[in-house]
Amino acid sequence: MSTSTTLINAPRKRTMGYGAAFNTCLGFLVLVILGAVLAPWIAPYAPDEIDFSAIWTSPGAGHLFGTDQLGRDIFSRVLFGARESLIGPLLLLALATVLGVLIGTLAAWHGGWVDTLLARITDVMFAFPGLLFVVLVIAVFGKGPATAILALALAYAPVIAKFTRSIALAELSRPYIDAYRIQGVSAPMICLRYLIPNMSPALLGYLVVLFGEGLMSLATLSFLGFGAQPPSSEWGLMVQEGQAGIIQGHLWPTLAPGLVIAAVVVAVNIVGVRLSDQLNVKKP
Amino acid sequence: MLLEIKNLQLDFATPGGSTRVLHGVDLHVERGEVVGLVGESGSGKSTTVRAALRLYPQSASCTGTVNVNGENVLTCGEDALHSVRSREVAMIHQDPRGSLNPVRRIGDSLTERLVHVLGVDKFAARAKGTELLRAVGLTQPEKRMRQYPHEFSGGMLQRVVIAAALSSEPQLILADEATSALDVTTQAEVLSVLREAQRSRGLGMLFITHDLHLAAAYCDRVYVMFKGRIVEELEGNNLFAAAREEYTRELLSAVPSLKGQRL
Amino acid sequence: MGKGRPAVVAANKVSFDLAPGESLGLVGESGSGKTTVARMLVGLETPDSGSVEIAGRDRALNRRGAAGRKERAAEIQMVFQDPYGSLDRRLSVSQCLGQALKLQSPLRGDELQRAITELMNSVRLEPRLLSSFPHQLSGGQRQRLAIARALASSPKLLVLDEAVSALDVSVQAQILQVLNEIRAERGIALLFVSHDLAVIQEVSDKVMVMYRGDPIEQGIVSDVLQNPQHDYTKLLISSVPGLGWDPDEVMARRREFDLLQSVR
Numbered sequence: 001m002s003t004s005t006t007l008i009n010a011p012r013k014r015t016m017g018y019g020a021a022f023n024t025c026l027g028f029l030v031l032v033i034l035g036a037v038l039a040p041w042i043a044p045y046a047p048d049e050i051d052f053s054a055i056w057t058s059p060g061a062g063h064l065f066g067t068d069q070l071g072r073d074i075f076s077r078v079l080f081g082a083r084e085s086l087i088g089p090l091l092l093l094a095l096a097t098v099l100g101v102l103i104g105t106l107a108a109w110h111g112g113w114v115d116t117l118l119a120r121i122t123d124v125m126f127a128f129p130g131l132l133f134v135v136l137v138i139a140v141f142g143k144g145p146a147t148a149i150l151a152l153a154l155a156y157a158p159v160i161a162k163f164t165r166s167i168a169l170a171e172l173s174r175p176y177i178d179a180y181r182i183q184g185v186s187a188p189m190i191c192l193r194y195l196i197p198n199m200s201p202a203l204l205g206y207l208v209v210l211f212g213e214g215l216m217s218l219a220t221l222s223f224l225g226f227g228a229q230p231p232s233s234e235w236g237l238m239v240q241e242g243q244a245g246i247i248q249g250h251l252w253p254t255l256a257p258g259l260v261i262a263a264v265v266v267a268v269n270i271v272g273v274r275l276s277d278q279l280n281v282k283k284p
Numbered sequence: 285m286l287l288e289i290k291n292l293q294l295d296f297a298t299p300g301g302s303t304r305v306l307h308g309v310d311l312h313v314e315r316g317e318v319v320g321l322v323g324e325s326g327s328g329k330s331t332t333v334r335a336a337l338r339l340y341p342q343s344a345s346c347t348g349t350v351n352v353n354g355e356n357v358l359t360c361g362e363d364a365l366h367s368v369r370s371r372e373v374a375m376i377h378q379d380p381r382g383s384l385n386p387v388r389r390i391g392d393s394l395t396e397r398l399v400h401v402l403g404v405d406k407f408a409a410r411a412k413g414t415e416l417l418r419a420v421g422l423t424q425p426e427k428r429m430r431q432y433p434h435e436f437s438g439g440m441l442q443r444v445v446i447a448a449a450l451s452s453e454p455q456l457i458l459a460d461e462a463t464s465a466l467d468v469t470t471q472a473e474v475l476s477v478l479r480e481a482q483r484s485r486g487l488g489m490l491f492i493t494h495d496l497h498l499a500a501a502y503c504d505r506v507y508v509m510f511k512g513r514i515v516e517e518l519e520g521n522n523l524f525a526a527a528r529e530e531y532t533r534e535l536l537s538a539v540p541s542l543k544g545q546r547l
Numbered sequence: 548m549g550k551g552r553p554a555v556v557a558a559n560k561v562s563f564d565l566a567p568g569e570s571l572g573l574v575g576e577s578g579s580g581k582t583t584v585a586r587m588l589v590g591l592e593t594p595d596s597g598s599v600e601i602a603g604r605d606r607a608l609n610r611r612g613a614a615g616r617k618e619r620a621a622e623i624q625m626v627f628q629d630p631y632g633s634l635d636r637r638l639s640v641s642q643c644l645g646q647a648l649k650l651q652s653p654l655r656g657d658e659l660q661r662a663i664t665e666l667m668n669s670v671r672l673e674p675r676l677l678s679s680f681p682h683q684l685s686g687g688q689r690q691r692l693a694i695a696r697a698l699a700s701s702p703k704l705l706v707l708d709e710a711v712s713a714l715d716v717s718v719q720a721q722i723l724q725v726l727n728e729i730r731a732e733r734g735i736a737l738l739f740v741s742h743d744l745a746v747i748q749e750v751s752d753k754v755m756v757m758y759r760g761d762p763i764e765q766g767i768v769s770d771v772l773q774n775p776q777h778d779y780t781k782l783l784i785s786s787v788p789g790l791g792w793d794p795d796e797v798m799a800r801r802r803e804f805d806l807l808q809s810v811r
Contacts, residue, residue, distance in 0.1 A: 175628075175633040176632060176633050176636075178625070179633050180635075182589050182625050182697075183699075183700065184700070185616075198637060325715055438577075467742060468783065470576075472792075472794040473794070476797070479795075494715065494716070495788060497789045500788075500790075501792040538716045538717040539716050540743075541745055542787050
């Protein structure tokens, strides 16, 4: 095609600073991450500091988000809780990605029975409620944050594998892969050194979006009592612990961590979608 | 005069200012004439043809005149432009699969323009579609109308595209590398069909190609384009012999020619 | 395929032999099987039967093991039609050539740099492009890089699958010239797969015409073009636009030929 035609079809150049929504969300996420890292220094109280004289205080000067049924400062708990709430989905994704990318790449490269097996497993995973599967794993291995992460990673792996397979197939059809084969590069080497790095922009964008989902799922498990255990201030667990107060009209212990979960998930999704657009637009 | 382009300049807005892609293009096509437009990729062939239908982004700025059958395309109103695009001119692209909806039957794609744009009733449109398929040399046109694009070969599909282009009874055909993706024998067949249609209807045709031998053999007149300019205008059958401009001669000398031809 | 000793390359019904520095054109329409033959030669596809021999050694089997792969890579290489798609977009010119060289021999430092420069010179790729990435190169430069990469293993046979079809005529002429030089200087045999008879005539000594998977005619290029024996070859030659070309006549010939085919 002539360069002039390319000009006609080329979308308007996108820059990182595209859109106020993107900037706001990115700023918010940076704040959350900073809060998590700096929690011991910036939190006004220790997360487990019980103060029976200040039970169920409303948000105000002393306690930014108020206090819970034990008089613990909710703002401090949210800050400290950010650590477990954010690292959890990271670990879960890391595990699921290693598994999923390996399986997906293998299926795309090998085809045949490996591919069929993967298709069957993903079909079953899609048909079977994910949470139920996770609860089953937890029932076998016992509850706790580690099991919750492991179980969710197993549930996420097929999804990532399926995504990887589809982009790997597109990548494998490009002749540079054939060129490597003719140069005498072994199949595992082509996959590890060339194929996977070339897929990583598309993969990374997808993983960012999955991060939001992972955070939600982990919080859900903690809420149900399968994930983080007291006295942790993991956000899902905080929502669950705050429930008792709702009947008595104390909304903040539930609302604060709930809103933070929602805001982080929305922000991650907005940033993730933009980011994957960016990463995939880099072709001439 | 059917198509007359005068001093056509086109600037694209780019992040670092504007880039001029057409530097005052002049060309014309008469009724019943096949005019070639040749040049290498990036020379502005396709851009010229697209600009002739005002197909460029809003941000681009275009000056000069483009007259299609007496209507100035660059300045006319939306209705007149729509009429030029849908009735007066038909465009044929390189990739026929890209021009036809893969999930619709050939007959529906073929009659769509007649029914929705020109307001012909469905039965008349189908009859006309069948007749057009026969005219472009497809056997069993009634059966073809019910088939899907994937059941056709590239050459057959390009004939369908030609039939669709002829359906609105245009005056001018813009063929942009219309046969470049086809095998040489298939290319010859499709071009034979296209020329038959063009001659019998007295249409004007602007034929864009990168194949200089083809331009010489198929076109009455040929314009040579280079970097957004028309550098030379030549008689088709004299293209190789009469070229005077240095660029044209260089281009022609780079083309491998088949020796020992014509049996 | 040592100097002077003819090598035999064969694949079932398709058989031809190629001496060092010789060039064979494989021509036919899409679906004629010419690309399949090329891919079988380099081991991207496995033939159902028959053999491919280079310098008397069987090449058809997809040999496993690092040594086997390396050995085959040093015998036969391929250049593809799509110059952009055949390059790894993450690798710069020097990385691309460096990796290809290192696969064959453990070159390092200055030695490696010298080998890279030499490869770039042999395809006339300007040294200033050393750290450019594929998306920064023109179509012609990309194809030169692809050829240089193929030369990194010093192959004896280079298969070019429609390697100049996507290029502009002037760029095409330059690439053909580079290929002719490589052939003359390095004694590499070329197998030119193309639908374009004029291009094949430019770079090949011999030609094989394929039709629906069968080789129907082969011989010295000028003989075949001037005195074609098979009806399909005649049709193909008369289809190429040029002086005296008449699409109506080609169409009539094609009809006649198809009719004959259906009778057989």
